[in-house]
Amino acid sequence: MLSINELRASIEGKEILKGINLEVKPGEVHAIMGPNGSGKSTLASVLSGREDYEVTGGSVTFDGKDLLELAAEERAAEGIFLAFQYPVEIPGVTTINFLKTAVNEIRKYKGENPLDAAQFLKMVREKAKLVSMNDSLLKRALNEGFSGGEKKRNEIFQMAVLEPKLAILDETDSGLDIDALRIVAEGVNSLRSPDRSAIVVTHYQRLLDYIVPDFVHVLYKGRIVKSGPKELALELEEKGYDWIKAEVEEVG
Amino acid sequence: MSTETIDLKTKLLADFQVRESLMNGEASSAFHQKKRAAIHRFEELGFPTVRNEEWKYSNVKELISESYHFNADSSLQLADLQDLRIPEQVANILYFVNGQYKPELSSIVSSTEKIIIDSLQNAYKQNPELVNRYFNELTDESEAFTALNTAFTLDGLFIHVPDNQVVEQPVILRFISDAREENVASQPRNIIVVGKNAQVKVAEAFRTLGEQRSFTNAVTEIFVERDAHVEYYKVQNESENAYHIGTTQVNMKDKSHFYAGTVTLNGKFTRNNLNIALDGEYCDAHMYGLYFPDGSQHVDNHTIADHRKPNSESNELYKGILRDKSKGVFNGKIFVREDAQKTNAFQSCKNIVLSTEASMNTKPQLEIFADDVKCSHGTTTGQIDEEALFYMRSRGISKNEAMSLLMYAFCADVISQIKIDSIREYLENVIAEKLSKK
Ligand SMILES: Nc1ncnc2c1ncn2[C@@H]1O[C@H](COP(=O)(O)OP(=O)(O)O)[C@@H](O)[C@H]1O
Ligand SMILES: [Mg+2]
Numbered sequence: 001m002l003s004i005n006e007l008r009a010s011i012e013g014k015e016i017l018k019g020i021n022l023e024v025k026p027g028e029v030h031a032i033m034g035p036n037g038s039g040k041s042t043l044a045s046v047l048s049g050r051e052d053y054e055v056t057g058g059s060v061t062f063d064g065k066d067l068l069e070l071a072a073e074e075r076a077a078e079g080i081f082l083a084f085q086y087p088v089e090i091p092g093v094t095t096i097n098f099l100k101t102a103v104n105e106i107r108k109y110k111g112e113n114p115l116d117a118a119q120f121l122k123m124v125r126e127k128a129k130l131v132s133m134n135d136s137l138l139k140r141a142l143n144e145g146f147s148g149g150e151k152k153r154n155e156i157f158q159m160a161v162l163e164p165k166l167a168i169l170d171e172t173d174s175g176l177d178i179d180a181l182r183i184v185a186e187g188v189n190s191l192r193s194p195d196r197s198a199i200v201v202t203h204y205q206r207l208l209d210y211i212v213p214d215f216v217h218v219l220y221k222g223r224i225v226k227s228g229p230k231e232l233a234l235e236l237e238e239k240g241y242d243w244i245k246a247e248v249e250e251v252g
Numbered sequence: 253m254s255t256e257t258i259d260l261k262t263k264l265l266a267d268f269q270v271r272e273s274l275m276n277g278e279a280s281s282a283f284h285q286k287k288r289a290a291i292h293r294f295e296e297l298g299f300p301t302v303r304n305e306e307w308k309y310s311n312v313k314e315l316i317s318e319s320y321h322f323n324a325d326s327s328l329q330l331a332d333l334q335d336l337r338i339p340e341q342v343a344n345i346l347y348f349v350n351g352q353y354k355p356e357l358s359s360i361v362s363s364t365e366k367i368i369i370d371s372l373q374n375a376y377k378q379n380p381e382l383v384n385r386y387f388n389e390l391t392d393e394s395e396a397f398t399a400l401n402t403a404f405t406l407d408g409l410f411i412h413v414p415d416n417q418v419v420e421q422p423v424i425l426r427f428i429s430d431a432r433e434e435n436v437a438s439q440p441r442n443i444i445v446v447g448k449n450a451q452v453k454v455a456e457a458f459r460t461l462g463e464q465r466s467f468t469n470a471v472t473e474i475f476v477e478r479d480a481h482v483e484y485y486k487v488q489n490e491s492e493n494a495y496h497i498g499t500t501q502v503n504m505k506d507k508s509h510f511y512a513g514t515v516t517l518n519g520k521f522t523r524n525n526l527n528i529a530l531d532g533e534y535c536d537a538h539m540y541g542l543y544f545p546d547g548s549q550h551v552d553n554h555t556i557a558d559h560r561k562p563n564s565e566s567n568e569l570y571k572g573i574l575r576d577k578s579k580g581v582f583n584g585k586i587f588v589r590e591d592a593q594k595t596n597a598f599q600s601c602k603n604i605v606l607s608t609e610a611s612m613n614t615k616p617q618l619e620i621f622a623d624d625v626k627c628s629h630g631t632t633t634g635q636i637d638e639e640a641l642f643y644m645r646s647r648g649i650s651k652n653e654a655m656s657l658l659m660y661a662f663c664a665d666v667i668s669q670i671k672i673d674s675i676r677e678y679l680e681n682v683i684a685e686k687l688s689k690k
Contacts, residue, residue, distance in 0.1 A: 048646050049645070049646065050642055050646075051642075071645070071651070072642060072645035072646050073645045073646075073647075073648050073649060073650050073651065073654075075646075076645070076646055076647055076648035077648045081646075081647075082646050084643065084646075087643070088637075088639045088640050088642075088643040090637075090640045090643070090644075090658070090661065091661060092660070092661025092662060092664040092665065093657055093658070093661045098644070098647070098649075098657070099647075101649055101653060101657065102644075102647040102648045102649050103648075105648045105649050105650060105653060106648040109648070141661075158647065162647065162648070
């Protein structure tokens with residue numbers, strides 16, 4: 001589904017990603033962990049098409065297409081979704097209106113007819129229930145004045161509505177209490193299917209208790225320096241990153 | 253100064269002489285004496301140049317470089333106005349074409365106990381004393397265009413809402429410049445008198461037909477008596493060859509409320525002066541503005557909130573989106589006179605400039621002579637929020653659609669202030685259309 005090859009990217013002349021290799025097959029969940037500043041958010045941004053980053057090398061294919069050739073909105077229409085680490089507040093645009101525009105723009109891209117108001121509302125109500133998203137939030141300006149938890153929940157709600165093939169969650173768990181965490185995880189799990197995949201960026205093992213990954217990768221200084229089964233997350237939780245840093249320095 | 257500028261001025265002065273010579277006895281009326289004083293003032297002042305501080309960023313040289321047919325007759329029919337669509341609404345609708353009142357196109361639905369609505373010309377014929385009591389009582393003597401309008405006042409609207417009357421149906425004035433055949437000019441003069449504890453909503457909508465030049469020099473005087481509530485909107489959707497100078501002069505008495513909404517959608521050159529005297533205690537004045545110049549359009553909004561008495565509030569929000577090589581000017585004056593203690597005055601002007609060749613010039617000007625006041629002002633000029641744009645695109649919304657959504661959102665709080673439904677719906681549609689243009 002997603003194949004990342006020797007991906008290099010920089011911002012303002014500073015190289016952040018220094019040759020990433022990652023293969024995500026349909027139905028798989030990959031966790032990416034690593035210390036702050038490793039480049040996790042950069043990877044997520046580059047995959048979703050943020051133009052601030054310059055890709056200086058490597059390739060990314062998604063469902064056989066050259067992902068790096070596509071604009072951000074085209075990637076979304078192809079089925080990539082990024083749950084932002086810091087969701088943006090947009091005054092004057094309601095969540096519901098925003099999502100309706102998004103849904104219908106994606107349908108247009110796929111050559112489908114737009115949903116009418118009734119169909120859209122019905123679908124949205126179901127998804128809102130799934131992530132316990134309060135109706136009143138939907139009518140408010142997008143993320144404006146939302147609490148940290150509400151913003152994260154809104155990300156998962158949008159994901160549930162857009163039903164992406166590949167969801168990239170960038171620290172969606174940070175700042176959430178255990179109940180909110182469970183709701184977020186349920187939202188993600190409800191989307192799990194043999195043809196949908198996810199990349200879950202997190203600092204904490206606890207999210208992975210709920211969203212059980214197939215693989216865990218450690219990103220450090222712009223490279224994936226270690227990969228392993230889900231147990232690797234437990235080991236990182238216990239021992240921290242120093243041993244990995246030491247391993248990397250040794251290899252040099 | 254170019255020879256053409258002298259030409260238009262000289263021509264206007266000569267026109268005045270001719271008109272006056274044809275007047276017979278009416279020339280001695282108090283009404284005409286005001287006009288005569290105004291033509292002398294115009295003669296002294298001449299058209300403003302950029303050396304005049306108030307006109308520093310708005311050059312009228314091009315406007316006065318050609319000649320115009322003033323108050324030209326027009327055979328315009330309602331059918332010619334199809335594309336000037338404003339959604340239907342039960343309202344008092346008055347049409348003026350090239351400055352002439354068109355009763356056959358107009359309809360007045362409110363009862364005469366509630367409101368006197370008439371053309372200025374008819375109202376003057378019926379009751380010269382009443383009209384003269386208000387005519388040119390609020391205007392600014394130093395403004396050449398206002399003096400010119402006064403000197404040539406021919407027609408416009410006269411509204412008188414008696415004390416305690418609440419007028420449900422809005423009054424919508426449609427000023428059409430029919431420039432299909434030649435350069436045309438009009439100088440509408442409107443007088444709106446709203447009695448004690450009375451309420452009314454008035455909108456002025458300006459449109460142009462045809463490709464020739466139009467020049468509109470409009471003046472509106474609004475008298476807001478104590479406890480009255482007045483909403484006043486001005487919508488300019490004119491042609492690429494339309495020049496518009498408009499002045500609205502407002503006087504508010506105790507505990508009155510006044511709302512102004514000024515929306516400039518299109519026009520080659522637009523200058524709006526909105527001057528509000530808070531001439532009573534416990535009044536509140538609200539000024540909202542929106543402008544969307546593109547191409548080489550020029551939009552200049554000058555506003556004054558003149559706090560003359562204590563305990564009043566003024567509140568102002570102007571927003572603009574500028575494209576291409578357009579230019580915007582905002583000058584907002586707040587005066588707080590020595591007596592006007594406990595004044596609250598707020599002013600904000602926010603702009604999005606979408607092109608490196610477009611420019612916005614903002615100048616807040618506060619002159620405060622009282623000590624116990626709350627005043628704030630702020631202006632911002634920026635680009636579209638890139639973070640917001642990426643967020644929307646990452647959800648599948650195309651760049652253009654995301655831009656227009658963000659721009660619409662930027663204007664939404666001003667649009668929602670327009671409380672005449674048909675005008676607001678019209679603006680919602682036209683603005684959404686305009687913003688989706690690449
Ligand atoms: N817009 C930016 N401008 C300059 N440097 C940046 C920018 N965004 C990220 N970086 C740098 O890139 C590195 C990786 O950041 P990031 O991808 O956010 O890491 P992580 O998500 O793993 O904490 C950091 O050193 C950070 O300072
Ligand atoms: Mg990060």
